[in-house]
Amino acid sequence: xxxxxxxxxxxxxxxxxxxxxxxxxxxxxxxxxxxxxxxxxxxxxxxxxxxxxxxx
Amino acid sequence: xxxxxxxxxxxxxxxxxxxxxxxxxxxxxxxxxxxxxxxxxxxxxxxxxxxxxxxxxxxxxxxxxxxxxxxxxxxxxxxxxxxxxxxxxxxxxxxxxxxxxxxxxxxxxxxxxxxxxxxxxxxxxxxxxxxxxxxxxxxxxxxxxxxxxxxxxxxxxxxxxxxxxxxxxxxxxxxxxxxxxxxxxxxxxx
Numbered sequence: 001x002x003x004x005x006x007x008x009x010x011x012x013x014x015x016x017x018x019x020x021x022x023x024x025x026x027x028x029x030x031x032x033x034x035x036x037x038x039x040x041x042x043x044x045x046x047x048x049x050x051x052x053x054x055x056x
Numbered sequence: 057x058x059x060x061x062x063x064x065x066x067x068x069x070x071x072x073x074x075x076x077x078x079x080x081x082x083x084x085x086x087x088x089x090x091x092x093x094x095x096x097x098x099x100x101x102x103x104x105x106x107x108x109x110x111x112x113x114x115x116x117x118x119x120x121x122x123x124x125x126x127x128x129x130x131x132x133x134x135x136x137x138x139x140x141x142x143x144x145x146x147x148x149x150x151x152x153x154x155x156x157x158x159x160x161x162x163x164x165x166x167x168x169x170x171x172x173x174x175x176x177x178x179x180x181x182x183x184x185x186x187x188x189x190x191x192x193x194x195x196x197x198x199x200x201x202x203x204x205x206x207x208x209x210x211x212x213x214x215x216x217x218x219x220x221x222x223x224x225x226x227x228x229x230x231x232x233x234x235x236x237x238x239x240x241x242x243x244x245x246x
Contacts, residue, residue, distance in 0.1 A: 009074040011172035013165060013218070016106060019071075023110035030101055030112070039126065040081050040100065042117050 071106035074173045076133035077183070078102040079112060084125035102133055109171060119159040119186045119193050130167055131183025137198070139230045144182050148202035148229040148243070150212045152195050152221055159186060159193035162219050166195055169218045176214065177207040202229040205244060212246040 032041065079100040100116075103109050122128060129137040135144065154162060163186045168174075170181060182198040197215055199208055208227050216225060226242030233240045 008173050008178075009072060010174065011071065011073075011106065011168075012174070013168045013172065016109075016168045016172055019106050019110050020114070023107050024114045025111060026115050027101070027103075027108055027111045032100065033098070035085075036081060036083055036098060036100070039083050039085060039123055040116050040128075042115055042121070 070108075073104055073106065073109070073171050074178075075171070076102055076104045077109075077130055077171055078133050079116075080129035080131065080137050082127035082129070084123045097127075097129075097137065106171075109167075113164075113167070119163050119188060120157050122186075122188045124188055124190060127185055127187045129183060129185040130170070131198070132181070135182050137183060137185060139234060141182075143200055144198060144230065146202060146231075147182060147198055147200045148208070148227055148231075149196040149198045150208075150215060150225055150227050152215075152219070152223075152225055153192055156188055156191055156193040159188075159195065162221070163193075163195055165219050166197065166215070169215070170197075174214070174218060175211055177210050180204065180207045180211060202227075202231070202243070208244055209246055212244065216246065 079102075080097050081100050082097045101108075101112050103112060116128075119128070131137045135141055137144075139145065152162065163184075166184050170178070170184060175181060180199045180201060182200055184195060184197045187194045187196070197211065199211060202208065212225055212227060216222075224245050227244040228240050229243055232243070
């Protein structure tokens with residue numbers, strides 16, 4: 001079936017937006033270097049996944 | 057469907073995307089340290105489902121809240137957001153500009169159109185990047201085969217439709233950008 005256009009996983013914007021508020025926690029395997037965290041992570045969100053080896 | 061792991065029985069199945077995508081971040085504070093161009097770009101996370109996309113997107117700063125000179129990329133897995141990447145090398149990009157404060161919705165809608173496979177020539181797409189420059193923000197969609205005019209025009213037109221963007225946008229070949237820098241001219245416009 002590969003290559004068949006009907007198998008392409010298409011999702012409309014409206015469909016994707018339905019999930020926006022259901023997934024607010026970072027994935028369990030998400031790690032971000034401490035020097036990037038502040039610049040990239042939204043400060044209003046709990047940044048518990050920052051990698052700071054010293055704290056372990 | 058039955059599932060031997062009882063705990064998972066009542067969890068909704070995730071929605072897999074057609075492609076895996078990687079978020080990359082180019083940190084402006086790292087850029088100031090006289091490093092070679094491109095070496096401050098870092099992969100942040102690769103997502104494969106609708107659910108993982110939101111889990112990351114909801115926790116990172118929107119473009120309007122990124123520092124000046126930041127670049128945030130979303131590229132197909134295994135394609136690096138660099139001219140030198142073999143998949144990008146013969147490509148080019150469409151670019152839109154607007155005030156930084158207005159960039160968030162445009163960026164989100166660009167991402168959703170890409171990961172939701174809304175482009176007729178989605179195979180031609182490498183990824184997208186939002187760049188903050190002063191009060192302005194630019195979003196660019198990178199594509200693979202710059203000389204494939206039919207595909208590029210289709211992508212440019214559809215992108216404007218998805219974002220309800222009315223200004224003319226231009227397509228620059230990476231080859232031209234490499235040789236001419238800012239003097240590179242649009243090869244296509246829609």
